Each structure stands twice: as structure tokens, then as C-alpha cells.
Amino acid sequence: MTAITLDRVLVPFPDLPGKVHGIVSLEPPRVQCDGCGLVATGANLNLLILTCGIKFNTRGGQGWEKRRLCSGCRGAS
Numbered sequence: 001m002t003a004i005t006l007d008r009v010l011v012p013f014p015d016l017p018g019k020v021h022g023i024v025s026l027e028p029p030r031v032q033c034d035g036c037g038l039v040a041t042g043a044n045l046n047l048l049i050l051t052c053g054i055k056f057n058t059r060g061g062q063g064w065e066k067r068r069l070c071s072g073c074r075g076a077s
């Protein structure tokens, strides 16, 4: 397994053209939280998306969540 590193970034990165929202880099693969700016970096994009915990289209109290959020932000909203 590859390690995932987490960094808090104050500036939102733009999405990559043609990629799913929240994927902000491919080299290296990076996914960013819309709530707090947390960026997860891993060696493999698919594994990163599945395991980093920054998810979108999760079911929230107000219906479907359209932002991509880390577990802390999902719990706070």
C-alpha cells in the first residue's frame, strides 16, 4: 500500500480539465476538500480517491452533498 499525506491548504486549487471535481493534480495525484482546503496526496489516483476520506455526493442532512468534503467537514455541516 502507498502512504497518503494530508496538508492543509488555504487556497482552493482549480479542478483539472476533464477530471472529476476535487481532483486538483495528477502528478502527484491530489484531492482537495471544499470545506477546509485539506489536500490528500498519494501515489495512485484511484486508490487515493477510494481511501483518502475526501468524498463527494455523500448523503447529508439536507439531501445530497454536492461539495467534496473530508470527514471533519462532513461531520461539521
Ligand SMILES: [Zn+2]
Pocket (backbone or CB within 6 Å): 033, 034, 035, 036, 037, 038, 069, 070, 071, 072, 073
Ligand atoms: Zn475538510
